[in-house]
Amino acid sequence: KISILAPIGSALLGLSIGQEIEWPAPGGGMIRVRIIDILYQPERSGDYHR
Known part of the structure; x- marks a missing residue:
């Protein structure tokens, strides 16, 4: 998570799902x-309240 x-x-x-990004690694490099799974997406579930 x-x-x-x-x-x-x-x-x-x-x-x-399936999209990628590159992120700087703490010790250098990338x-x-x-994205392999999305456990919860409030908008898709209709949860628009705060």
Whole structure:
């Protein structure tokens, strides 16, 4: 799980299953992150309240 409150989590917002981004790794280099599943999407579930 990745929290949307983490910087990488907010970078993933709006992506769909199968999409990828590259993210700077803490020790240098890049990490490729692929969306393989979305556990909960409030808008799709009709949960528009805050």
